[in-house]
Amino acid sequence: MPGPDSPADRSPRSGAAAPAPESGSVKVTASSTPYATRPTRWTLFLRTFVPWQLWRFARINLKMIRIIRRSR
């Protein structure tokens, strides 16, 4: 039997996170939020570094073809 903290018991959809209590949302100012994830300089460099991106171009295309095949 799963315990009270097991995912099966927490979950509204057999594993989904339970809906959080309703709360509002105030505007988040990007320049002053300390909690947002930001890319490192190395990540930013790789994003437009052509040799690396040529490799990623091939890999992403292959991944998309796998998805299309699996969907069929």
Add this chain to the structure above:
Amino acid sequence: MSRVVILGAGISGHTAAAFARKWLARNDSVTVVSPVEYYNWIPSNIWVGVGLMRPGQVTFPLAPVYARNGIEFKQAWARAIHPEGDAGDPAPYVVIERASGGTEKVPYDFLVNATGPRLRFDKTEGLGPEANSLSVCTPEHAVQASAALDEAVERMRRGERQRFLVGVGHGTCTCEGAAFEYVVNLEFELRARGVRDKADITWITNEYELGDFGMGGMHMRRGGYVVPSNLFTESLFAERDIDWITRAHVSQVEQDRVHYETLDGAQREQEFDFAMLLPPFSGVGLHAYARDGSDITGQLFQPNDFMRVDADYTAKPCEQWSPGDWPRTYQSPAYANIFAAGIAFAPPHAISLPHTSPSGTVIAPAPPRTGMPSAEIGKTVARSIADMVRGSGQPTRTASMAEMGAACVASAGAHLLTGTAASMTVYPIVPDFARYPLYGRDLDYTFGEIGLAGHWIKILLHHMFLYKARLRPGWALIPE
């Protein structure tokens, strides 16, 4: 000889028409009814909206393509379905209103409703290009947005600050992905034009968290962790200095501000000089009549005017949602020769968890049915119809969104060497927590990545899908 009539020539309807023509015999007829004379590759409207493409680069006239391929084209609005014919003739037909004037009865043996959405700007006071905000839903809207952007840039060049507000204009909107593409392209374009320092950009959305996109978000492996998509979206906004408002229902758009309610029930305002806010969708409002003339619209359509298909529409709490609720064949339960494809089919419920403010306002994205799933559903319906014409008693193919993956490339700046795009795949679109506990999706097939390669893929897809839509040689080899 069988007559197949397809209402709508968007991604789903056009795909259904092309494959129906390919798979049916020459003496079977395929007729497309659409009020618009051109095909629009909608994903590229974003680039029209920031002035990087002309409408002619994302559209082409349908009539010559259909004439060349043996598809009859009627430029008209579909108004009513008579699935049992009328007192004089039991053959089913659709009443259409021709763009050139007058009405016409179009008889059918099989009908595909691929009419797409009606853009419900009227659901929010002051929303839309005819009022106080802009849109990129059609090429015409995108041209208007581009002209407004040019004006804003001119003001910034004269030293004025401009406030940009981009997102969705109602608590139940879908297509957050398109608005997301617009805001990051807008930011990129302002940098390219040298005026970014004069712009304050804010994203406003009905999503509970950034990166929900109406799919309940997604998880992916990244840096030794399984991370949620809000991290991905948030980092894009943070690095580009784009502010964000989540969990918001825009209730009114004035000339220089929006009024919005958030999930805690608070009423707030956000000022703007330029606002691009997408509308909520409904079905186009087709009616249906029985042979005796009685109105049977409620049998064929949900209250939101989307067509009922083989989904489970039983109202149930989200705890009981199941992948099995989602349609597989897209056949109408009322009439076996009627199907709905793309946005026109009524989803059984949302994918994102529902949320309601204390005042009862629903603030949660509707499920997306655009792009790849739309085309895949159109193709599946065409195959089933072709098999039914040959004698199969029921649909032969299925394309449940709970068993189908999707690939999406969201442009985040258009330049051959400095542009980027977020490439994402998700499998399945509707999470299945029984098969994939905890995250609902197969993490081997669900991923996201930002980079120049994504932009190249976006360009490639633009040209490839327009080539395919023009039904050029080898078009059927290009996947949906």
